[in-house]
Structure formats: C-alpha cells, structure tokens
Amino acid sequence: MQRRAATGLRLAGYALNLHQLRFVQEAARRNLNLTETARALHTSQPGVSKAIRELEQELGVDLFVRHGKRLTRITEPGRQMLASVETILREVANLQRIGDEYAGRDTGTLSIATTHTQARYFLPGPVAELRRRYPQVQVVLHQGVPEQVASMLKSEVADIGLATEALAAHEDLVTLPCYEWQHVLVVPRTHTLARENRPTLEQLAAETLVLYHPTVTGRTRIDQAFARARLAPRVALEAIDSDVIKTYVRLGLGVGIVAEQAMREEAEAAGGSDLASVPLGHLFGSNVTRVAFKRGVYLRHFVLAFAELLAPRLNATLLARALRSDAASAVRAAGVDGAGGARADNDYQL
Amino acid sequence: MQRRAATGLRLAGYALNLHQLRFVQEAARRNLNLTETARALHTSQPGVSKAIRELEQELGVDLFVRHGKRLTRITEPGRQMLASVETILREVANLQRIGDEYAGRDTGTLSIATTHTQARYFLPGPVAELRRRYPQVQVVLHQGVPEQVASMLKSEVADIGLATEALAAHEDLVTLPCYEWQHVLVVPRTHTLARENRPTLEQLAAETLVLYHPTVTGRTRIDQAFARARLAPRVALEAIDSDVIKTYVRLGLGVGIVAEQAMREEAEAAGGSDLASVPLGHLFGSNVTRVAFKRGVYLRHFVLAFAELLAPRLNATLLARALRSDAASAVRAAGVDGAGGARADNDYQL
DNA sequence: TATCCTTACGGAATTCGTAAGCATG
DNA sequence: CATGCTTACGAATTCCGTAAGGATA
Numbered sequence: 001m002q003r004r005a006a007t008g009l010r011l012a013g014y015a016l017n018l019h020q021l022r023f024v025q026e027a028a029r030r031n032l033n034l035t036e037t038a039r040a041l042h043t044s045q046p047g048v049s050k051a052i053r054e055l056e057q058e059l060g061v062d063l064f065v066r067h068g069k070r071l072t073r074i075t076e077p078g079r080q081m082l083a084s085v086e087t088i089l090r091e092v093a094n095l096q097r098i099g100d101e102y103a104g105r106d107t108g109t110l111s112i113a114t115t116h117t118q119a120r121y122f123l124p125g126p127v128a129e130l131r132r133r134y135p136q137v138q139v140v141l142h143q144g145v146p147e148q149v150a151s152m153l154k155s156e157v158a159d160i161g162l163a164t165e166a167l168a169a170h171e172d173l174v175t176l177p178c179y180e181w182q183h184v185l186v187v188p189r190t191h192t193l194a195r196e197n198r199p200t201l202e203q204l205a206a207e208t209l210v211l212y213h214p215t216v217t218g219r220t221r222i223d224q225a226f227a228r229a230r231l232a233p234r235v236a237l238e239a240i241d242s243d244v245i246k247t248y249v250r251l252g253l254g255v256g257i258v259a260e261q262a263m264r265e266e267a268e269a270a271g272g273s274d275l276a277s278v279p280l281g282h283l284f285g286s287n288v289t290r291v292a293f294k295r296g297v298y299l300r301h302f303v304l305a306f307a308e309l310l311a312p313r314l315n316a317t318l319l320a321r322a323l324r325s326d327a328a329s330a331v332r333a334a335g336v337d338g339a340g341g342a343r344a345d346n347d348y349q350l
Numbered sequence: 351m352q353r354r355a356a357t358g359l360r361l362a363g364y365a366l367n368l369h370q371l372r373f374v375q376e377a378a379r380r381n382l383n384l385t386e387t388a389r390a391l392h393t394s395q396p397g398v399s400k401a402i403r404e405l406e407q408e409l410g411v412d413l414f415v416r417h418g419k420r421l422t423r424i425t426e427p428g429r430q431m432l433a434s435v436e437t438i439l440r441e442v443a444n445l446q447r448i449g450d451e452y453a454g455r456d457t458g459t460l461s462i463a464t465t466h467t468q469a470r471y472f473l474p475g476p477v478a479e480l481r482r483r484y485p486q487v488q489v490v491l492h493q494g495v496p497e498q499v500a501s502m503l504k505s506e507v508a509d510i511g512l513a514t515e516a517l518a519a520h521e522d523l524v525t526l527p528c529y530e531w532q533h534v535l536v537v538p539r540t541h542t543l544a545r546e547n548r549p550t551l552e553q554l555a556a557e558t559l560v561l562y563h564p565t566v567t568g569r570t571r572i573d574q575a576f577a578r579a580r581l582a583p584r585v586a587l588e589a590i591d592s593d594v595i596k597t598y599v600r601l602g603l604g605v606g607i608v609a610e611q612a613m614r615e616e617a618e619a620a621g622g623s624d625l626a627s628v629p630l631g632h633l634f635g636s637n638v639t640r641v642a643f644k645r646g647v648y649l650r651h652f653v654l655a656f657a658e659l660l661a662p663r664l665n666a667t668l669l670a671r672a673l674r675s676d677a678a679s680a681v682r683a684a685g686v687d688g689a690g691g692a693r694a695d696n697d698y699q700l
Numbered sequence: 701t702a703t704c705c706t707t708a709c710g711g712a713a714t715t716c717g718t719a720a721g722c723a724t725g
Numbered sequence: 726c727a728t729g730c731t732t733a734c735g736a737a738t739t740c741c742g743t744a745a746g747g748a749t750a
Contacts, residue, residue, distance in 0.1 A: 016442060017367060035704060044742055049705060059449035069705040069748045077452040084441040084448070084648075091434040091441075092366060098434070099409035102427040298434075385729055394717055399730055419723045419730040 018092060020055040021085045023048045024063060028082055029155070032064060032071035086172075087296070093156060094298035101300045107136040110302055113149040113158035114141065115217060116241045118289065121261035122179075123162070126309040134302045145215050153294045159303050161292040162310070164217040168290065174322050175292040178311045182281035183218060184263050186210075186249050186256035193255060194276035201283055205231040208254035210245045213238040221284050222257060246275060259287075293323060368442060370405040371435045373398045374413060378432055379505070382414060382421035437646070443506060444648035451650045457486040460652060463499040463508035464491065465567060466591045468639065471611035472529075473512070476659040484652045495565050503644045509653050511642040512660070514567040518640065524672050525642040528661045532631030533568060534613050536560075536599050536606035543605060544626035551633055555581040558604035560595045563588040571634050572607060596625060609637075643673060 027037045027048070034052070038045035056062050063078035064071045074082070100108055110130065114123065119141055127139055142152055146166035152158040153173055161167060167175045185204070187194050193203065205226065212219045226233055236254040239245050242262030249256040257280065266273035291310055293299065299307075299319065307314040376387045377398070384402070388395035406412050413428035414421045424432070450458055460480065464473065469491055477489055492502055496516035502508040503523055511517060517525045535554070537543050543553065555576065562569045576583055586604040589595050592612035599606040607630065616623035641660055643649065649657075649669065657664040 016445070033704080045704080046706075046708095046743085047741055050707090050741090053706085059445060060453035061449050066705085067749075070703090070750090071705080075452075077448050080448050080648075081445050084444045088438050088441045091438045094434045095366070095409060095431050098427050098430050099411050102425075103410035298430075383729080395729080396718085396731070396733095397716055400716090400732090403731085416730085417724080420725090420728095421730080 015058055016055065018089070020051045021088055023051050024055065025082070025085050025089055027052065027064075027071070028074060032073070034071065090156070090294075090296055094296075097298040097300060101298075104136075106134050106302065108300060108302065109138045109140060110160070110306060111140045111142065111158045112160055112162065112306075113152040114143065114162040115146060115149065115164070116143060117217065117259050117261060118162045119143055120241065120243070121259070121264065122289070122310075126306060129309050130302065130306050133305065137302050146217060150292070153292055156294060156297065159293070159297070159299065160307065162289065163292070164287050164289045167292040170292075172295050173292045174295050175290040176314060176318070176322055178289045178291045178314070180286050180288050181260050182279055182286045183222065183257050183284045184260045184277040184279050186246060186258055186263060186275055186277055188249065188252070189272070189274055189276045191255065191276070193278065196278060198282055199278060199280070201226060201229045201231055204255070204257075204283075205229075205233040208234045208236045210237045210239070210248050210254045210256040211235055212242075212245070212258070213240050216240060218259065218284070218287055221287070225284050249275065257284075293319075295323065297323075299323070365408055366405065368439070370401045371438055373401050374405065375432070375435050375439055377402065377414075377421070378424060382423070384421065440506070440644075440646055444646075447648045447650060451648075454486075456484050456652065458650060458652065459488045459490060460510070460656060461490045461492065461508045462510055462512065462656075463502040464493060464512040465496060465499065465514070466493060467567065467609050467611060468512045469493055470591065470593070471609070471614065472639070472660075476656060479659050480652065480656050483655065487652050496567060500642070503642055506644060506647065509643070509647070509649070510657065512639065513642070514637050514639045517642040520642075522645050523642045524645050525640040526664060526668070526672060528639050528641045528664070530636050530638050531610050532629055532636045533572065533607050533634045534610045534627040534629050536596060536608055536613060536625055536627055538599065538602070539622070539624055539626045541605065541626070543628065546628060548632055549628060549630070551576060551579045551581055554605070554607075554633075555579075555583040558584045558586045560587045560589070560598050560604045560606040561585055562592075562595070562608070563590050566590060568609065568634070568637055571637070575634050599625065607634075643669075645673065647673075649673070 022041065023037060026041055027034055030036045030040065034048045035045050038048045041048070052063070056064075059077075059081070061077045062075055063081060065073045065075055112123070112127075123141070127141075130137065131139065142149075142158055144152065146163040149158070149161040149163045150166055150170050150173060153161045154170070161173075162178065167173055185193060185199060193199055193207070196203065211222065214220070214223075234254075237245075237248055239248070242258040245256040245258050246262070248254070260277070260279070263275070263277040266275050267277065291307060291314060301316075304316045304319060307319060308316070372391065373387060376391055377384055380386045380390065384398050385395050388398045391398070402413070406414075409427075409431070411427045412425055413431060415423045415425055462473070462477075473491070477491075480487065481489065492499075492508055494502065496513040499508070499511045499513045500516055500520050500523060503511045504520070511523075512528065517523055535543060535549060543549055543557070546553065561572065564570070564573075584604075587595075587598055589598070592608040595606040595608050596612070598604070610627070610629065613625070613627040616625050616627065641657060641664060651666075654666045654669060657669060658666070
C-alpha cells in the first residue's frame with residue numbers, strides 16, 4: 001500500500017480484493033468463527049483475521065463487533081455490506097460459469113438438490129434423458145429434506161433444486177411449479193379398501209397407518225386433515241421413504257399413504273402388482289412440486305435443458321424471465337424501509 | 351499462479367482480481383482502446399494488456415476479438431460477462447458508499463446531473479435547503495443535455511439525475527416523476543398577446559418566435575404541434591437557455607416560448623415585471639420532469655433526503671421499492687431469449 | 701485450561717513500471 | 726510511419742505461511 005500511495009495509483013478504492021470478501025462471507029456463514037472459516041477455505045487462520053481487519057480499515061467501518069478477541073455479531077453496516085458481498089461473489093462465480101459454458105461446450109457438472117421421493121421416482125427419467133443428450137455432463141445428486149435443498153441452492157452447491165415444500169419461503173430463490181400430485185392409499189390387493197373409490201377419513205382412521213416421517217413433504221397435510229376431523233389415527237410406523245412404507249404394507253403392518261409417484265411402478269407392472277393404490281386427493285388436497293434456482297446465478301444451457309425435461313413448460317425464455325430480478329438490493333432496502341417491508345416476488349406462476 | 355498451484359490454494363477460482371475487471375469495463379467503454387484505457391485509469395498500457403489476457407486465460411474464453419494486435423470487437427461470452435462485471439464493480443462501489451455512510455456520518459459529496467432549466471430554476475431551492483441541513487455535504491452540479499445526464503448516471507459520475515426526457519429509455523436507470531410543467535408564452539407586458547388567455551397556434555405562427563434549441567427538452571413537442579397544424583412559424587433565434595430567450599424577447603426580437611419555471615421569478619416580482627407570460631399547455635401538452643438513479647447503486651441518506659426535497663412524495667420507502675430490481679441478469683437474459691425480449695420496468699408511477 | 705483472535709516475522713511469488721518488439725492501417 | 730498491442734525483464738512490494746502472544750468462557 002506504501003508504494004501505491006507513492007505512485008498515486010490505487011484505482012479508486014480497489015485495494016479491496018476478492019479473498020477478503022470471500023472470508024467475510026464464509027465467516028458470516030459460520031457464525032463468525034474465523035478458525036473454522038480458515039479451515040473451510042483451506043488457508044491459515046491468521047490470514048483470514050488479517051484480511052478482514054484490512055478490509056474493515058479499507059471501508060472505514062467495522063463489519064463485526066468484537067468482545068475482546070472474539071467476534072460476537074455483525075454490525076449494521078456489516079449486514080448491509082454482506083448483501084453486496086453476496087452479489088459480488090455470485091457474479092464472480094457467474095463469470096466462471098459463462099467461461100465454462102463457452103469454453104468446453106458440453107462438458108460440466110449438473111448438481112441437483114432434491115428430496116428422496118423426487119430422486120427415486122421422478123428424476124430417473126429426466127436424468128437418463130439428459131445423460132443421453134449430454135454424455136459429457138456429469139450429474140451429481142444431493143439428497144436432503146426441503147430445507148437442506150434450499151440451503152444447497154443458496155450456497156451454490158447445487159444448480160437446481162426440486163422439492164414440494166419450503167422453497168418458496170426463501171427470498172433469494174426463484175421457484176416455479178413443476179408438476180402436481182396427490183397422496184394415494186397403499187393396500188394389499190386383497191384389502192377391502194382396495195375396491196373403495198373415495199375412502200373417508202373415518203375409514204382410514206379405523207386402520208393402522210404406515211406414514212411418512214413428519215419431516216417428509218406432505219406429512220403435515222395428512223396430520224392436519226385428521227386433526228380437523230377430530231380423528232387420531234393409530235400410526236404403526238413412520239418412514240423416510242416410500243419404499244420402506246410399501247415394504248411394511250406388504251408385511252401387513254397396516255395401510256400406507258404415499259405420494260402417487262411412488263405407486264406408478266406398481267400401476268404399470270405387467271400382470272398387476274400385489275399392492276393396490278387409491279387416490280386420496282379428496283382428503284389431503286393436491287401438492288405442487290417446484291423447481292428452484294438461486295436468484296441471479298447464471299444457468300448453463302444443460303441446466304436449462306434439464307429444467308425443460310422436468311416440465312416442458314419450463315423453457316429457457318420463461319426461466320430467463322423468472323430469474324431476472326435480484327435480491328441483494330432488496331436485502332439492503334429492507335433496512336431502509338424498516339426490515340419486513342421488502343419482499344420480492346420469488347414464486348412465478350405459469 | 352505457480353506458487354498457489356503448488357500449495358494447493360487458489361480458493362475456487364479467485365485468481366481473478368478487481369483490477370482486471372476494471373480494465374475490461376473501461377476498455378469496453380472506450381472502444382477497446384487499451385492505450386486510452388490505461389491513461390484513464392492512471393496505469394501503464396502493458397499492464398492493462400497483460401491483465402486482460404490473464405483474465406481471459408483464467409476464464410477460458412476470449413472477451414475480445416483480436417485482429418493481429420488490435421482489439422476489434424467484444425465476443426458473445428465477453429458481452430455476457432460484461433454484465434456481470436458491471437454488477438460486481440457497482441457493488442464494490444456500494445461497499446465503499448456504505449462504509450462512508452457509516453464512517454463519516456454527514457460528510458460526502460452529492461453529485462447531481464441535470465439540464466440547464468432545472469439547474470437554473472428548479473434546483474436552487476432544494477440545493478440550498480440540503481446545504482442547510484447537511485453543511486458538510488459538498489454539492490456538485492453537472493450540466494448537460496438529457497442524454498449526457500443519463501450517461502453520467504450510468505458511469506456513476508452522478509448520484510442523481512433530473513431531466514424531462516431520455517431518462518426513461520435507459521434499461522439500467524430507474525426514473526420517477528418529480529413535477530409537471532407546461533410551456534408558457536413570453537411577451538413584453540405591452541404586447542397584445544399578453545392579454546390573450548388561450549392563444550391559438552395560428553396566433554403564435556403569425557409572430558416571430560424565439561425558441562429553445564432543438565436539443566433542449568420540449569422543443570420537439572413544439573415543432574410537432576406546429577407541424578400537425580400545417581404551420582411553419584418563423585423562428586428568429588434558437589437558444590439553449592431560457593434567460594437568453596427572455597433577453598431577446600425584451601429586445602423585441604419576437605415572442606418567446608419557455609418552460610413555466612423560467613417565468614416564476616417574473617410572476618413573483620414585486621411591482622410586476624416587464625415581461626408577461628401566458629400558459630400554453632393547451633397547445634403543447636404538459637411535460638413531466640423526472641428524477642433518475644442508476645439501478646442498484648446504494649444511496650446515502652443525504653441523497654434520499656435530497657430526493658425528498660425535490661418532491662415530497664419521493665421518500666426513502668418509495669425509492670427503496672423502486673430501486674430494488676437489477677439489470678445485470680436482464681442483460682444476460684436478453685441473450686437467452688433473443689435480444690429484445692427482456693425489458694425490465696424502469697419507470698415507476700407513484 | 702481450552703478455544704480463538706491478534707500480532708510478528710521472513711521467504712517467496714506477484715505485481716507493475718520501463719524498454720523493446722512487432723503488426724496494422 | 727504512426728498508432729497500438731504484446732513480450733521481456735527486474736526491483737519493489739505484497740502475500741501467506743509458521744510461530745508466539747494474549748483474551749475469553
């Protein structure tokens with residue numbers, strides 16, 4: 001910095017560098033623990049500490065409040081600056097993505113974050129088709145509960161997310177409807193309910209049920225429906241995935257309720273299956289599975305192509321329109337007009 | 351780069367640095383002339399050249415097309431990347447602004463870009479009031495035609511712009527209505543038209559006119575009105591500013607047409623003035639002067655305060671809402687869906 | 701006492717300017 | 726041949742790791 005001052009350079013405040021910003025971002029994400037931050041970024045802890053202090057000096061304000069030698073919280077300017085930092089680093093990542101897009105035409109990695117049901121029943125077709133069209137693209141599947149899907153999108157671990165819940169609640173994600181489904185009852189083919197067209201909640205409550213675990217998409221709607229009818233069904237077992245539920249239904253533990261996608265295999269099985277399914281949309285309503293992206297990230301063409309495979313309506317033009325706006329200024333604006341007021345539309349209807 | 355590769359660092363592609371981006375941006379703005387770019391940024395030309403090449407290597411694609419040793423045009427990836435670069439540098443500037451905002455409370459510079467009429471007749475009040483409230487804030491006034499106002503906003507030379515035309519046509523500016531005005535006829539008090547309430551185009555065409563120069567706001571509307579009526583008035587003189595027009599009207603060169611703001615002094619003069627003015631809104635319609643900001647820039651509180659002085663309706667909450675969205679992704683999106691399609695709303699009605 | 705941030709220090713790599721080389725119009 | 730980009734080179738400076746210091750819970 002000595003020399004620059006001497007030669008009179010220092011292009012309008014660019015003693016700033018991207019490493020400093022990366023450190024600040026990571027520190028914010030990791031509860032202001034610089035040791036952990038340094039480990040995560042494969043660098044030395046003193047380096048992180050120094051870089052942040054220099055950045056603060058450069059900007060003229062502290063980003064973090066320090067209690068002695070410990071960082072305790074983010075200052076108000078720090079909070080506002082973090083929004084800019086997120087934008088900067090996101091756009092830097094976009095530069096790389098655009099570079100990759102034009103450099104190695106059809107090579108790269110498609111990283112998908114999704115829930116079990118989607119991964120098991122919905123995605124196999126689209127993924128296979130993508131692999132056929134873009135043999136050079138490596139597909140990585142990250143499985144988790146909807147909140148994890150959201151957070152993988154936010155940290156740019158995943159390019160595209162697919163889930164039925166939680167996604168629309170995030171400011172910095174853009175979500176679009178993908179397909180609609182309902183729950184179905186799963187019973188052994190010989191069960192009396194197998195011939196029932198529109199079973200009632202009372203009929204179901206008379207059985208022992210095999211349900212999804214409460215963390216799984218749609219379980220809450222089932223609970224609510226029973227609660228509204230003042231029914232308290234017996235639950236034999238709660239499972240994370242549909243295959244487990246089906247297995248226990250086969251064993252006679254009770255009747256199951258799963259997403260309809262999970263029964264499509266049985267429905268299409270040549271010669272029929274040992275399990276029958278009965279739609280339950282009239283009891284539990286219908287669900288919409290949504291595709292989500294992080295707002296502002298550049299989508300390579302194979303990501304767009306994949307979205308279109310998920311739902312033909314999700315073409316490049318529509319996505320471009322949906323992804324247009326930016327959340328960084330919204331976050332800053334929230335401070336100006338009193339916290340809650342600024343809420344950008346992040347759910348696009350078709 | 352050797353060493354980083356050796357120690358295994360290179361935090362996920364951040365060999366990138368902000369100087370490279372600044373160089374690229376400036377080169378794009380200066381017709382790909384690196385010599386000029388280097389001069390503008392107070393650095394050496396070989397440095398710029400090298401930095402850009404390194405950036406291209408880093409990103410894996412060329413940003414510029416070279417004919418031998420000369421840069422001729424921007425490549426498609428280059429065009430898309432420039433949008434990201436603009437965003438990055440804008441947010442870096444915002445970091446500085448936020449720092450200034452919190453560091454030196456009420457000090458700083460308010461840079462206003464505007465046209466003559468605004469600077470001369472409308473701004474003196476608000477500027478004086480701002481100086482009274484924020485004595486530490488230095489006010490800089492940049493005068494130009496509307497297109498220059500727009501370009502000063504874009505290059506962040508000015509924080510706020512004020513003009514009656516051209517601003518709304520720019521993607522990356524946000525404009526809001528400030529006040530409405532009409533043209534007025536200026537005649538010596540003794541002139542017969544001084545007692546006319548609603549002069550007609552024919553009456554005006556019978557006189558010799560003293561008008562604004564065609565580059566000045568509103569002149570086109572006057573020409574169009576006469577053209578529609580198939581009248582070709584005689585024009586004695588075309589001037590850039592209202593004071594000149596008034597002067598020549600006093601000299602008896604003809605009758606003048608100016609913006610109503612320019613006659614307010616005369617209307618309020620104690621003991622009357624030697625000039626009379628007659629509203630011409632019924633002939634030339636009304637005009638709306640607009641305030642504009644560059645989309646996405648952080649506005650310091652005294653900028654917001656100044657906007658509110660220009661029009662009380664332009665309060666911080668409204669501005670925060672208007673400034674929320676971002677154009678960078680829109681520019682990129684334009685490529686995806688075929689150039690013209692993506693047009694973000696940049697004019698906000700109250 | 702264990703965790704965690706800051707300061708100190710030194711070697712290595714990068715940065716950036718000057719000077720020379722060479723292609724275009 | 727004038728303009729303008731690139732390559733070459735070397736000295737100053739920044740960078741970044743290790744090691745030691747000091748504060749908190």
